[in-house]
Amino acid sequence: MSIPLHQAFRVGAYVVKQHLIGRKRYPLVLMLEPLFRCNLACAGCGKIDYPPEILNQRLSVAECLEAVDECGAPVVVIAGGEPLLHKEIDQVVQGIIARKKFVIVCTNALLLEKKMDLFKPNKFFSWSVHLDGDKADHDKSVCQDGVYDRAVSAIAKAKAAGFRTIINATLFDGADPDRYAAFFDSVMDMGVDGISVSPGYAYERAPDQEHFLSRKRTKELFRGIFSREKKRPGKRRWEFNQSGLFLDFLAGNQTYHCTPWGNPTRTYFGWQRPCYLLGEGYAKTFKELMEDTDWDKYGTGNYEKCANCMVHSGYEATAVMDSVKHPLKAAMVALNGPRTEGPMAPDIPLDRQRPAEYVYSSHVQKALADIRSRKTQPEQESIDA
Ligand code: SF4
Numbered sequence: 001m002s003i004p005l006h007q008a009f010r011v012g013a014y015v016v017k018q019h020l021i022g023r024k025r026y027p028l029v030l031m032l033e034p035l036f037r038c039n040l041a042c043a044g045c046g047k048i049d050y051p052p053e054i055l056n057q058r059l060s061v062a063e064c065l066e067a068v069d070e071c072g073a074p075v076v077v078i079a080g081g082e083p084l085l086h087k088e089i090d091q092v093v094q095g096i097i098a099r100k101k102f103v104i105v106c107t108n109a110l111l112l113e114k115k116m117d118l119f120k121p122n123k124f125f126s127w128s129v130h131l132d133g134d135k136a137d138h139d140k141s142v143c144q145d146g147v148y149d150r151a152v153s154a155i156a157k158a159k160a161a162g163f164r165t166i167i168n169a170t171l172f173d174g175a176d177p178d179r180y181a182a183f184f185d186s187v188m189d190m191g192v193d194g195i196s197v198s199p200g201y202a203y204e205r206a207p208d209q210e211h212f213l214s215r216k217r218t219k220e221l222f223r224g225i226f227s228r229e230k231k232r233p234g235k236r237r238w239e240f241n242q243s244g245l246f247l248d249f250l251a252g253n254q255t256y257h258c259t260p261w262g263n264p265t266r267t268y269f270g271w272q273r274p275c276y277l278l279g280e281g282y283a284k285t286f287k288e289l290m291e292d293t294d295w296d297k298y299g300t301g302n303y304e305k306c307a308n309c310m311v312h313s314g315y316e317a318t319a320v321m322d323s324v325k326h327p328l329k330a331a332m333v334a335l336n337g338p339r340t341e342g343p344m345a346p347d348i349p350l351d352r353q354r355p356a357e358y359v360y361s362s363h364v365q366k367a368l369a370d371i372r373s374r375k376t377q378p379e380q381e382s383i384d385a
Pocket of ligand 1: 260
């Protein structure tokens with residue numbers, strides 16, 4: 001596991017404190033999306049197909065920091081859209097660091113070399129560069145040639161400048177375990193500080209619906225990849241920026257229930273219900289999100305849209321809480337890696353899940369009506385492309 005010790009200690013202390021004060025649901029990672037606009041149009045993305053008026057909106061620095069304070073999570077992940085398109089993103093990052101929160105900026109790296117000088121290395125700050133595989137796989141995933149090479153160049157520059165730099169990879173159906181094992185070796189050779197992996201979630205609005213993974217295929221794929229790590233004598237172990245028990249869950253060895261409140265999401269629309277992946281309504285405040293969301297309606301086994309989900313934003317918090325409750329189990333997985341053979345843990349039955357509801361257009365239409373009525377829509381120049 002590549003999570004720095006000081007981060008693991010602070011997050012662990014935070015989790016213990018939440019248990020001691022008897023808090024049943026608490027956030028671990030705030031997903032902050034200051035804008036939806038992106039400079040790529042990936043086939044598996046469910047975030048960028050909003051009307052231009054919405055793509056032109058952004059959260060101000062004050063709104064971002066208010067969200068950080070309201071939520072109180074020890075880790076903030078800034079995603080989007082492409083965060084480096086936000087003109088004041090450096091001020092957002094500085095404000096979060098000043099609060100002694102860990103901040104990770106997810107970027108496709110197309111603007112990273114140009115904007116890197118706006119940031120300074122800091123033990124609370126990491127870049128997370130999107131890389132979905134080797135050159136062929138990544139350029140195909142982001143639907144544009146040359147993006148892999150630019151990302152690799154930016155990673156080298158970030159590392160040379162002293163930034164903690166990880167990569168995040170989303171895996172889709174048809175992924176080849178041999179190629180992914182070679183890819184993970186190659187990113188370790190680049191000197192990255194960690195790898196964050198997740199199976200792609202089947203966003204209902206993503207252009208490519210054919211290549212999302214079922215839970216069974218996800219577990220088989222990750223077993224296939226992790227088993228290859230053990231067959232590389234003399235090679236450095238892959239460093240993942242995730243808890244060992246989350247990786248063990250991906251390999252089918254844990255029956256975890258989703259804890260979507262662990263990764264609350266703040267976007268232009270408000271606090272997103274129930275999670276980073278589903279927008280089924282929005283709360284005005286974090287308190288309202290936590291108290292007024294009917295959490296039992298969501299998660300695998302409860303809701304049709306959650307049936308195939310094994311994404312970190314639903315299950316990493318579950319794994320971290322389990323690690324704190326069962327440190328010996330967590331230590332064994334950290335030492336030996338996820339088990340890749342033998343029976344899998346039972347999965348959650350789906351026979352009682354409620355059917356999917358489709359609410360996308362209602363909140364988009366409401367936001368559009370609000371924007372038009374305010375007549376203060378920022379024009380394109382508010383976005384520094
Ligand atoms: S299982 Fe959890 S994280 Fe996944 S879509 Fe459902 S609520 Fe969101």
